[in-house]
Amino acid sequence: MKKLITFVFSLLLTSFYSVAAHAQDTIAIVLSTLNNPFFVSMKDGAEAKAKDLGYKLIVLDSQNDPSKELSNVEDLTVRGVKAILINPTDSDAVANAIRMANRANIPVITLDRGASRGDVVSHIASDNVAGGEMAGDFIVKKLGDDAKVIQLEGIAGTSAARERGEGFMKAVKASHMDLLASQPADFDRTKGLNVMENLLAAHPNVQAVFAQNDEMALGALRAVQAAGKKVLIVGFDGTKDGIAAVERGKLAATVAQQPSLIGALGVETASKVLKGEKVAKNIPVPLKIITK
Structure with missing residues (x-):
């Protein structure tokens, strides 16, 4: 009987650590809108890199609405994600969402559009x-x-x-x-x-x-x-x-711009932050002009 109890306890413990590890592997990307090919490419780049690095990626659409953006971030703090990539609907309005993540001790990385306030670990964008x-x-x-x-x-x-x-x-x-x-x-x-x-x-x-x-x-x-x-x-x-x-x-x-690369670099940077590595405050992504 004692052996059975020990075995069951061991299974429960393994299950607990498995769930904890899974939660630790979850990051999120909050996009201003998915009704724009540019941000769809950004999402695709982030998803491909997350799969590459072994992270679960949650994708949320703010539908160009700062209040929806705020509720998206609130939802993520409840779900216990370990890092948030955010492409702001508005550089000023996003401050409330970022501060919410700051209070939950979740590192935030901004993509393409910056934030005027709030603690951001890194900003990834073209010049x-x-x-x-x-x-x-x-x-x-x-x-x-x-x-x-x-x-x-x-x-x-x-x-x-x-x-x-x-x-x-x-x-x-x-x-x-x-x-x-x-x-x-x-x-x-x-x-x-x-x-x-x-x-x-x-x-x-x-x-x-x-x-x-x-x-x-x-x-x-x-x-x-x-x-x-x-x-x-x-x-x-x-x-x-x-x-x-x-x-x-x-x-x-x-x-x-290279939206897919911006998304991929976002996930890569989040991964480094979660591993305790130092990252640059601003990460530039090269631009080029395309003509016929």
Whole structure:
């Protein structure tokens, strides 16, 4: 009887440690939206790397809603994940979610978009300022210093929109391009189409458009085609659809990020943190401009 009790206790103990180890192997990625090919690629990169390194990965979609983002992170703290990768819906609003994770002693790594407050172990992103400047320089190279341009901005409050705009404005000021208008279209293809239709009516002499992501660039392209105009359009992100449009000669260029690599580096960095290794506060991911 004593041997049986010892055997059962041993089984229970093994089961306990197995569950504990499993929990220790769980990390999460919280994405601003999965209704955008860029973030789907980021998710795919994270999933592949997690499988590679032997981690269970929980994927949550914030649907571009800061309150949903906060509830996602709250859920993860209850589920006891060991690290959180987060692509913020808004650089300011995400602070509450990050502080919640901080209080639960869960390390946080931001992807693509930074956070204005809260304790973040590492931030992994492309140099958005440099990318915006690359887009502006490309337009100048193609059309000259006095090109008449429009900028379609991303979601106000995100570091990506702010930084890409900052870089583009550097190129505008350096070259004396004529910026006819700069208006948000929230990184969305349909909004890119609608905003561009209105801007084309107001500024029929536009020669070029810089859209702060490929989704808005593709929306702008539809508006330009419907108006029967010839306008040089530059996107940002290097999504599958964006690159395909460049190859077909529809978009002039896209500043290519590597979203899959950003996701993979996020998981890799989380793994290092959980092993007690030191990681860089900022991890840059290279950019390149893709043309036909």
